[in-house]
Amino acid sequence: MDIEAKKKALRKIVHGVYVIGVQREGSVNAFTATWVTQVSFSPPLVVVGVRNDGLSHSMIEASKVFVINFLGTGQKPLAQHFLKPAHLGGEKLAGVRYRLGRLGAPILEEAIAYVECEVRQIHPGGDHSIVVGEVVEAGLHQDADPLTLKETGWQYGG
Amino acid sequence: MDIEAKKKALRKIVHGVYVIGVQREGSVNAFTATWVTQVSFSPPLVVVGVRNDGLSHSMIEASKVFVINFLGTGQKPLAQHFLKPAHLGGEKLAGVRYRLGRLGAPILEEAIAYVECEVRQIHPGGDHSIVVGEVVEAGLHQDADPLTLKETGWQYGG
Numbered sequence: 376m377d378i379e380a381k382k383k384a385l386r387k388i389v390h391g392v393y394v395i396g397v398q399r400e401g402s403v404n405a406f407t408a409t410w411v412t413q414v415s416f417s418p419p420l421v422v423v424g425v426r427n428d429g430l431s432h433s434m435i436e437a438s439k440v441f442v443i444n445f446l447g448t449g450q451k452p453l454a455q456h457f458l459k460p461a462h463l464g465g466e467k468l469a470g471v472r473y474r475l476g477r478l479g480a481p482i483l484e485e486a487i488a489y490v491e492c493e494v495r496q497i498h499p500g501g502d503h504s505i506v507v508g509e510v511v512e513a514g515l516h517q518d519a520d521p522l523t524l525k526e527t528g529w530q531y532g533g
Numbered sequence: 534m535d536i537e538a539k540k541k542a543l544r545k546i547v548h549g550v551y552v553i554g555v556q557r558e559g560s561v562n563a564f565t566a567t568w569v570t571q572v573s574f575s576p577p578l579v580v581v582g583v584r585n586d587g588l589s590h591s592m593i594e595a596s597k598v599f600v601i602n603f604l605g606t607g608q609k610p611l612a613q614h615f616l617k618p619a620h621l622g623g624e625k626l627a628g629v630r631y632r633l634g635r636l637g638a639p640i641l642e643e644a645i646a647y648v649e650c651e652v653r654q655i656h657p658g659g660d661h662s663i664v665v666g667e668v669v670e671a672g673l674h675q676d677a678d679p680l681t682l683k684e685t686g687w688q689y690g691g
Contacts, residue, residue, distance in 0.1 A: 376670050377672070380671045380673045381577060381671035384603060384646035384672065384673055385577065385668065387549070387603040387679040388569055388579070388679075389547055389548060389681050391545070410571055412548065412568045412569060412570040412582065413543055413546055414580070414658050415582065415660050418659045419691075420659050420663075421546070422570065422582075422663060424571065424572035445542060445545040487545065489542060490543060496656060498654060498656060498663075498665070500573045500578045500653075500665060501573025501576045501578050502573050502574050503573050503574075505580060505654075505656075505665065507663065512534050513534060513538045513539035513542040514535065514538050514542065515538045521546075524547070532571045
């Protein structure tokens with residue numbers, strides 16, 4: 376396989392930028408993700424690719440819930456904030472306005488929309504797990520255009 | 534759950550538009566898809582949401598291979614073409630220039646890039662299956678911007 380072609384081709388997959396909120400026994404965390412897609416209308420299912428080696432992965436495994444916070448165009452700084460390494464106890468969320476959703480995971484007040492998900496399946500893949508969530512709650516804060524990976528100028532893929 | 538908020542929120546997921554090429558015992562087909570994401574760097578894995586009730590689903594189940602054809606900006610007509618209902622025998626591909634890749638599935642000459650995938654997992658989800666493929670071959674025809682779902686003006690999500 377032509378590794379350079381593989382990298383360039385995979386970067387043609389169109390991705391957005393999201394902040395995934397997670398919790399475990401009262402602790403909260405959030406991380407920036409781009410590998411997200413819907414995979415069913417009925418029931419409403421989404422897939423999120425979650426790094427195996429992160430704190431959030433273990434929190435999702437334990438609590439079986441997560442929130443997708445949708446960022447709007449112009450909100451790259453918010454995405455940037457959640458790229459920081461995680462520290463258990465909610466430090467990443469310290470300076471950010473949020474509330475806990477029905478499932479106990481953080482919903483960012485600045486996000487344009489959110490969906491709360493119960494985990495239905497976690498499949499080992501490669502360096503990320505394939506986390507399948509069913510949307511059980513949702514809200515729209517503002518009907519703005521979502522932040523795309525292209526807008527950020529970042530690459531995550533290939 | 535607020536069903537309208539759920540629909541609007543899920544439509545904030547950023548998606549592209551792709552033509553998935555499939556084969557089974559010498560027959561070929563292709564269909565337009567939007568629910569695609571990468572889910573691992575190593576090995577390089579992708580997830581495609583594939584409708585359970587389509588011909589292509591059964592072809593993927595049988596042959597365990599598919600190709601993601603990446604469309605470029607301006608190629609909505611090509612995506613439109615592959616929205617047509619499928620007929621076994623390659624009729625949808627009749628007026629389209631393509632070649633068969635290493636895995637026997639069709640690679641569109643007009644696509645800007647492609648990845649050939651071997652199916653590693655097929656997970657039942659809801660109305661679509663969660664098809665996990667490992668990229669084993671790739672090519673870049675032209676380094677153009679990909680076609681986004683937004684550009685087409687279509688909705689597929691919610």
